[in-house]
């Protein structure tokens with residue numbers, strides 16, 4: 234069993250009754266982080282998760298009033314399928330959000346996964362090299378405790394000396410060939426939020442709470458992790474959480 238990061242992040246819990254209420258509250262939080270970054274540093278960078286959970290959130294962010302020209306979009310991971318394949322994480326985000334706002338095309342830093350996992354990982358490591366800290370890292374949580382494309386029983390992306398981006402070849406969640414940012418790179422952020430909704434995620438949430446050796450526990454930013462859940466995903470831990 235791979236040894237996951239011995240250090241554990243401080244976890245802060247945010248629970249709302251439904252996925253829609255979680256999305257609305259998290260969108261407000263992201264909007265606030267963007268305002269602060271734009272005021273303090275003149276730009277805002279966010280790493281976006283793939284998967285279906287963030288769909289409501291992306292739909293709400295599309296309606297945000299902000300200076301889109303100063304936003305920079307990165308991706309936590311990507312599937313190695315052609316650019317316009319609907320299974321691509323960037324394709325989902327573009328269709329729900331980015332294609333409908335005035336964000337600069339050159340500020341959407343897609344993972345070139347169509348190049349194949351190794352070449353894309355090398356290219357993306359270069360692309361993120363100049364970013365000391367992301368402003369926000371948004372991550373999902375798989376039922377097996379994976380996050381981005383860092384899966385159990387594959388410790389390559391969670392070791393402290395892992396490269397910023399890595400090729401993933403035998404992902405248990407199809408497509409099997411992917412590119413993922415490493416746990417360390419994903420943790421290099423001013424804010425890390427992990428989003429999970431639905432009862433199917435309650436076991437992984439409990440594992441995270443109990444500091445089990447799951448890949449999501451290898452995300453250990455110095456600022457801690459804000460975990461955003463609906464009541465169903467929080468069911469197994471709700472009684473142990475501090476009052477909201």
Ligand code: 6PG
Pocket residue numbers: 282283284285286287309310311312322372373374375376379380381382406
């Ligand atoms: C991916 C995602 C992956 C996702 C989790 C949760 O490429 O599939 O990056 O890490 O966030 O698997 O997926 P759902 O939100 O669809 O449950």
